[in-house]
Amino acid sequence: MTQRPEIVEVDHPLWRLTTVRTGGDADFFAKPESVDQLVELLAWAETEAVAVGIIGSGSNLLVSDQGFRGLALKLAGPLTDIEHQGTRVICGGGARLPSAAAKSAGWGLTGLEFGINIPGTAGGAVRMNANAYGGRLADVLEEVEVCDGNGVRSLSPDELGFGYRSSALGSGQIVSGVTFQLAPDEPETIKERLAEMRAWRREAQPSGIKTFGSTFKNPDDPAADGRSAGQLLDLAGCRGLTVGGARLSEKHANFIENMGEATTADVIAVMAAGSDRVRTEFGVELEPEVQVLGEVDWPFPRVSGDDGGLN
Numbered sequence: 001m002t003q004r005p006e007i008v009e010v011d012h013p014l015w016r017l018t019t020v021r022t023g024g025d026a027d028f029f030a031k032p033e034s035v036d037q038l039v040e041l042l043a044w045a046e047t048e049a050v051a052v053g054i055i056g057s058g059s060n061l062l063v064s065d066q067g068f069r070g071l072a073l074k075l076a077g078p079l080t081d082i083e084h085q086g087t088r089v090i091c092g093g094g095a096r097l098p099s100a101a102a103k104s105a106g107w108g109l110t111g112l113e114f115g116i117n118i119p120g121t122a123g124g125a126v127r128m129n130a131n132a133y134g135g136r137l138a139d140v141l142e143e144v145e146v147c148d149g150n151g152v153r154s155l156s157p158d159e160l161g162f163g164y165r166s167s168a169l170g171s172g173q174i175v176s177g178v179t180f181q182l183a184p185d186e187p188e189t190i191k192e193r194l195a196e197m198r199a200w201r202r203e204a205q206p207s208g209i210k211t212f213g214s215t216f217k218n219p220d221d222p223a224a225d226g227r228s229a230g231q232l233l234d235l236a237g238c239r240g241l242t243v244g245g246a247r248l249s250e251k252h253a254n255f256i257e258n259m260g261e262a263t264t265a266d267v268i269a270v271m272a273a274g275s276d277r278v279r280t281e282f283g284v285e286l287e288p289e290v291q292v293l294g295e296v297d298w299p300f301p302r303v304s305g306d307d308g309g310l311n
Ligand SMILES: Cc1cc2nc3c(=O)[nH]c(=O)nc-3n(C[C@H](O)[C@H](O)[C@H](O)COP(=O)(O)OP(=O)(O)OC[C@H]3O[C@@H](n4cnc5c(N)ncnc54)[C@H](O)[C@@H]3O)c2cc1C
Pocket: 019, 053, 054, 055, 056, 057, 058, 059, 060, 061, 075, 093, 094, 117, 118, 119, 120, 121, 122, 123, 124, 125, 126, 127, 128, 129, 130, 131, 132, 169, 173, 174, 175, 176, 211, 212, 213, 214, 291, 292, 305
């Protein structure tokens, strides 16, 4: 047995670290504040064959009610910093994307506006290939720093294997830094665009609820006839569909809301109920966008998030 790094805590609750607020404890938990600390933790986990999970803002994450039998990490300290050098914006992997978008506007840098309403971290955005309003992460991404038990390496966007809400990053591969290449513009013009985007969002999506955003990806199945996952769920009568403490939102059927006492099992059950209705009504198989940490009964095919990661 190798010595457990000092910053590792045992039996740490994770529900608070997710936006839907469900799930159990992690056997081990740590908040690394530097790349060295992160690599040390990853090397320890590898040597001890302890599974690793990284939590960003937990805005697209469901934690098992039974918790996570492994080491859950949350980047902290300097790994959440946001700086700029010329037209480059350099973020720690744990930096919040909306803050990076707002700061970039203040610095007169355009390109990251789409991030203003994505309540995740820079690292989570890379892992998920997060996009919004036609703004694409890959278009402004210059370089990504990725850590694993062997150390740190820099990767270009081409090496990240981006797909629709997916990348080729595996669970032990942690984004510790992200560099964006932006373009100069008037701060006031950029701030106006941010205000517009916030207004669109308020119009289209529920706010102030415990949710992880879009539950299912928009299908590319011809049977969907170009309709989004939210439209299909809506047409299948899923608005307000409830299981236990979890329901599909009345305002946006592709958003699940924890009404207060929901468990992760409730969330998964309401997802299954919604996707069953869509399958019966339209013959379309919805694929979850949300990622899972820990063991759950998952009534959907495992697609992204289960990969072995980049070589
Ligand atoms: C209200 C709301 C609106 C949303 N709108 C959008 C939207 O418009 N567009 C969009 O794309 N998404 C949207 N999302 C989903 C979510 O915000 C994004 O997927 C976001 O990129 C997730 O980042 P996170 O830091 O919260 O990651 P988490 O939810 O914490 O984790 C998601 C996955 O990323 C991994 N991960 C997290 N951090 C790292 C890291 N540093 N290195 C490697 N892997 C990591 C996790 O292990 C997990 O597999 C929305 C969510 C909410 C709640």
